[in-house]
Amino acid sequence: DAGVTQSPTHLIKTRGQQVTLRCSPKSGHDTVSWYQQALGQGPQFIFQYYEEEERQRGNFPDRFSGHQFPNYSSELNVNALLLGDSALYLCASSFLGLGQSTEAFFGQGTRLTVV
Amino acid sequence: KQEVTQIPAALSVPEGENLVLNCSFTDSAIYNLQWFRQDPGKGLTSLLLIQSSQREQTSGRLNASLDKSSGRSTLYIAASQPGDSATYLCAALNAGKSTFGDGTTLTVKP
Numbered sequence: 482d483a484g485v486t487q488s489p490t491h492l493i494k495t496r497g498q499q500v501t502l503r504c505s506p507k508s509g510h511d512t513v514s515w516y517q518q519a520l521g522q523g524p525q526f527i528f529q530y531y532e533e534e535e536r537q538r539g540n541f542p543d544r545f546s547g548h549q550f551p552n553y554s555s556e557l558n559v560n561a562l563l564l565g566d567s568a569l570y571l572c573a574s575s576f577l578g579l580g581q582s583t584e585a586f587f588g589q590g591t592r593l594t595v596v
Numbered sequence: 597k598q599e600v601t602q603i604p605a606a607l608s609v610p611e612g613e614n615l616v617l618n619c620s621f622t623d624s625a626i627y628n629l630q631w632f633r634q635d636p637g638k639g640l641t642s643l644l645l646i647q648s649s650q651r652e653q654t655s656g657r658l659n660a661s662l663d664k665s666s667g668r669s670t671l672y673i674a675a676s677q678p679g680d681s682a683t684y685l686c687a688a689l690n691a692g693k694s695t696f697g698d699g700t701t702l703t704v705k706p
Contacts, residue, residue, distance in 0.1 A: 485639075487639075500699065514693075514694070516696075517700065523600070523602075523697050523698045523699055523700070524622075524640070524687075524694075524696045525686055525696075526693050529692060529693065536692060537691070537692050537693045539693070560622060567630075569637070571639060571640065573640075573659060573694075582650075584642060584645045585642070585687075586628060586630075587632070587639045587640040588639050589638060590639045592637070
Protein backbone atom coordinates (compact mmCIF):
# COMPACT_ATOMS: atom_id res chain seq x y z
CA ASP A 482 0.00 0.00 0.00
CA ALA A 483 1.64 3.24 -1.18
CA GLY A 484 -0.31 5.40 1.23
CA VAL A 485 -1.13 8.97 0.23
CA THR A 486 1.21 10.33 -2.43
CA GLN A 487 1.64 13.96 -3.43
CA SER A 488 3.52 15.55 -6.28
CA PRO A 489 5.64 17.50 -6.72
CA THR A 490 7.48 17.62 -3.37
CA HIS A 491 8.83 21.12 -3.92
CA LEU A 492 7.84 23.93 -6.26
CA ILE A 493 8.97 27.51 -6.84
CA LYS A 494 6.64 29.89 -8.66
CA THR A 495 6.53 33.61 -9.43
CA ARG A 496 3.80 35.95 -8.19
CA GLY A 497 0.80 35.95 -10.52
CA GLN A 498 1.46 32.48 -11.89
CA GLN A 499 -0.81 29.48 -11.55
CA VAL A 500 0.07 26.14 -9.91
CA THR A 501 -1.40 22.63 -9.85
CA LEU A 502 -0.68 20.17 -7.06
CA ARG A 503 -1.61 16.50 -7.23
CA CYS A 504 -2.67 13.86 -4.73
CA SER A 505 -3.35 10.13 -4.93
CA PRO A 506 -5.31 8.78 -1.95
CA LYS A 507 -4.61 5.67 0.05
CA SER A 508 -6.02 2.51 -1.49
CA GLY A 509 -9.67 2.04 -0.48
CA HIS A 510 -10.22 5.70 0.32
CA ASP A 511 -12.73 7.81 -1.58
CA THR A 512 -12.40 11.26 0.00
CA VAL A 513 -9.59 13.79 -0.42
CA SER A 514 -9.10 16.90 1.70
CA TRP A 515 -6.57 19.67 1.12
CA TYR A 516 -4.86 21.76 3.79
CA GLN A 517 -2.50 24.74 3.80
CA GLN A 518 0.12 24.87 6.54
CA ALA A 519 2.09 28.05 7.12
CA LEU A 520 5.34 27.85 9.07
CA GLY A 521 4.75 27.38 12.78
CA GLN A 522 1.00 26.93 12.44
CA GLY A 523 -1.41 24.05 12.25
CA PRO A 524 -2.90 23.01 8.90
CA GLN A 525 -5.87 25.08 7.67
CA PHE A 526 -8.68 23.28 5.84
CA ILE A 527 -9.07 24.38 2.20
CA PHE A 528 -11.70 21.97 0.85
CA GLN A 529 -12.79 18.35 0.62
CA TYR A 530 -13.78 16.30 -2.42
CA TYR A 531 -16.04 13.27 -2.51
CA GLU A 532 -17.68 11.67 -5.55
CA GLU A 533 -15.95 14.28 -7.71
CA GLU A 534 -17.80 17.10 -5.95
CA GLU A 535 -16.57 19.74 -3.51
CA ARG A 536 -18.25 18.68 -0.29
CA GLN A 537 -16.87 21.18 2.23
CA ARG A 538 -14.87 24.38 1.90
CA GLY A 539 -12.85 26.41 4.36
CA ASN A 540 -12.25 30.14 4.37
CA PHE A 541 -10.14 30.38 1.21
CA PRO A 542 -10.71 32.64 -1.83
CA ASP A 543 -11.93 31.39 -5.19
CA ARG A 544 -8.35 31.49 -6.45
CA PHE A 545 -8.14 28.07 -4.80
CA SER A 546 -9.99 25.43 -6.76
CA GLY A 547 -9.86 21.69 -7.04
CA HIS A 548 -10.93 18.62 -8.86
CA GLN A 549 -11.41 14.95 -8.10
CA PHE A 550 -11.13 12.30 -10.78
CA PRO A 551 -13.07 9.01 -11.10
CA ASN A 552 -10.07 7.13 -9.63
CA TYR A 553 -10.38 9.37 -6.50
CA SER A 554 -7.13 11.24 -7.16
CA SER A 555 -7.32 15.00 -6.80
CA GLU A 556 -5.75 18.25 -7.93
CA LEU A 557 -5.46 21.57 -6.14
CA ASN A 558 -5.17 24.63 -8.39
CA VAL A 559 -4.14 28.07 -7.20
CA ASN A 560 -4.42 31.03 -9.57
CA ALA A 561 -2.81 34.47 -9.39
CA LEU A 562 -0.28 33.37 -6.80
CA LEU A 563 0.57 35.73 -3.94
CA LEU A 564 3.66 35.71 -1.73
CA GLY A 565 1.36 34.71 1.13
CA ASP A 566 0.47 31.48 -0.66
CA SER A 567 3.91 30.14 0.20
CA ALA A 568 3.26 27.17 2.48
CA LEU A 569 3.26 23.40 2.83
CA TYR A 570 0.18 21.99 1.09
CA LEU A 571 -1.05 18.74 2.56
CA CYS A 572 -3.45 16.22 1.14
CA ALA A 573 -5.39 13.84 3.37
CA SER A 574 -7.47 10.86 2.34
CA SER A 575 -10.20 9.04 4.22
CA PHE A 576 -13.20 6.83 3.64
CA LEU A 577 -16.64 8.39 3.87
CA GLY A 578 -18.43 5.43 5.39
CA LEU A 579 -21.65 6.18 7.21
CA GLY A 580 -21.67 9.83 6.32
CA GLN A 581 -18.63 10.83 8.37
CA SER A 582 -14.97 10.50 7.45
CA THR A 583 -12.89 7.78 9.07
CA GLU A 584 -9.26 8.14 10.14
CA ALA A 585 -7.41 10.58 7.91
CA PHE A 586 -4.02 9.72 6.43
CA PHE A 587 -1.77 12.48 5.16
CA GLY A 588 0.76 12.70 2.38
CA GLN A 589 4.22 14.21 2.79
CA GLY A 590 3.09 17.51 1.34
CA THR A 591 4.15 19.89 -1.41
CA ARG A 592 6.33 22.81 -0.34
CA LEU A 593 5.28 25.81 -2.48
CA THR A 594 7.48 28.90 -2.52
CA VAL A 595 6.20 32.01 -4.29
CA VAL A 596 8.85 34.60 -5.17
CA LYS B 597 -16.97 27.63 14.44
CA GLN B 598 -14.63 25.05 15.97
CA GLU B 599 -11.44 26.34 17.57
CA VAL B 600 -8.66 24.08 18.79
CA THR B 601 -5.95 25.17 21.21
CA GLN B 602 -2.83 23.29 22.24
CA ILE B 603 -0.86 24.11 25.35
CA PRO B 604 2.05 24.39 25.83
CA ALA B 605 3.38 25.58 22.46
CA ALA B 606 6.78 24.08 23.28
CA LEU B 607 8.07 21.60 25.82
CA SER B 608 11.58 20.39 26.65
CA VAL B 609 12.10 17.34 28.88
CA PRO B 610 14.97 14.99 29.78
CA GLU B 611 14.94 11.50 28.36
CA GLY B 612 12.86 9.01 30.32
CA GLU B 613 10.32 11.49 31.62
CA ASN B 614 6.58 10.92 31.29
CA LEU B 615 4.69 13.86 29.83
CA VAL B 616 1.23 15.11 28.91
CA LEU B 617 0.24 17.26 25.95
CA ASN B 618 -3.05 19.12 26.08
CA CYS B 619 -5.66 19.87 23.43
CA SER B 620 -8.89 21.81 23.96
CA PHE B 621 -11.77 22.40 21.56
CA THR B 622 -14.77 24.72 21.68
CA ASP B 623 -17.45 22.68 19.89
CA SER B 624 -18.11 19.37 21.65
CA ALA B 625 -20.15 17.96 18.73
CA ILE B 626 -17.12 16.24 17.30
CA TYR B 627 -17.18 12.96 15.41
CA ASN B 628 -13.63 12.04 16.38
CA LEU B 629 -10.35 13.51 17.57
CA GLN B 630 -7.04 12.55 16.02
CA TRP B 631 -3.46 13.07 17.22
CA PHE B 632 -0.64 13.46 14.73
CA ARG B 633 3.12 13.74 14.78
CA GLN B 634 4.98 16.04 12.37
CA ASP B 635 8.73 16.09 11.84
CA PRO B 636 10.24 19.33 10.46
CA GLY B 637 9.21 19.97 6.85
CA LYS B 638 7.35 16.67 6.63
CA GLY B 639 3.76 15.51 6.42
CA LEU B 640 1.58 14.31 9.29
CA THR B 641 1.77 10.82 10.76
CA SER B 642 -1.38 9.60 12.49
CA LEU B 643 -0.73 8.46 16.06
CA LEU B 644 -4.13 7.80 17.60
CA LEU B 645 -7.77 8.27 16.67
CA ILE B 646 -10.46 8.51 19.33
CA GLN B 647 -14.07 8.19 18.22
CA SER B 648 -16.56 10.46 20.00
CA SER B 649 -18.05 7.46 21.81
CA GLN B 650 -14.67 6.43 23.23
CA ARG B 651 -12.79 7.77 26.24
CA GLU B 652 -9.26 6.71 25.38
CA GLN B 653 -6.98 4.90 22.97
CA THR B 654 -3.56 3.37 23.52
CA SER B 655 -0.69 2.51 21.22
CA GLY B 656 2.61 1.43 22.73
CA ARG B 657 3.93 4.24 24.94
CA LEU B 658 1.15 6.59 23.84
CA ASN B 659 -2.24 7.02 25.46
CA ALA B 660 -4.83 9.57 24.36
CA SER B 661 -7.94 10.47 26.30
CA LEU B 662 -11.06 12.37 25.30
CA ASP B 663 -13.55 14.27 27.46
CA LYS B 664 -16.15 15.74 25.12
CA SER B 665 -18.14 17.42 27.87
CA SER B 666 -15.19 19.55 28.92
CA GLY B 667 -13.80 19.90 25.40
CA ARG B 668 -10.44 18.37 26.24
CA SER B 669 -8.09 15.69 25.02
CA THR B 670 -4.69 14.72 26.35
CA LEU B 671 -1.82 12.76 24.84
CA TYR B 672 0.30 10.95 27.40
CA ILE B 673 3.79 9.83 26.37
CA ALA B 674 5.51 7.39 28.71
CA ALA B 675 9.27 7.06 29.11
CA SER B 676 10.10 9.70 26.50
CA GLN B 677 12.99 9.16 24.08
CA PRO B 678 15.01 11.58 21.90
CA GLY B 679 13.28 10.05 18.86
CA ASP B 680 9.98 11.41 20.20
CA SER B 681 11.18 14.94 19.44
CA ALA B 682 8.68 16.40 16.95
CA THR B 683 5.60 18.62 16.77
CA TYR B 684 2.41 16.99 17.99
CA LEU B 685 -0.89 18.18 16.54
CA CYS B 686 -4.46 17.39 17.49
CA ALA B 687 -7.40 17.70 15.11
CA ALA B 688 -11.13 17.69 15.86
CA LEU B 689 -13.46 16.38 13.15
CA ASN B 690 -16.86 18.07 12.83
CA ALA B 691 -19.22 17.69 9.86
CA GLY B 692 -16.52 16.24 7.65
CA LYS B 693 -13.96 18.96 8.34
CA SER B 694 -10.89 18.70 10.58
CA THR B 695 -9.79 21.69 12.64
CA PHE B 696 -6.21 21.62 13.89
CA GLY B 697 -4.42 23.24 16.79
CA ASP B 698 -1.05 24.90 16.18
CA GLY B 699 0.76 22.02 17.86
CA THR B 700 3.16 21.42 20.72
CA THR B 701 6.83 21.16 19.77
CA LEU B 702 8.48 18.55 21.97
CA THR B 703 12.22 18.27 22.53
CA VAL B 704 13.52 15.26 24.47
CA LYS B 705 17.10 15.75 25.61
CA PRO B 706 19.43 12.72 25.89
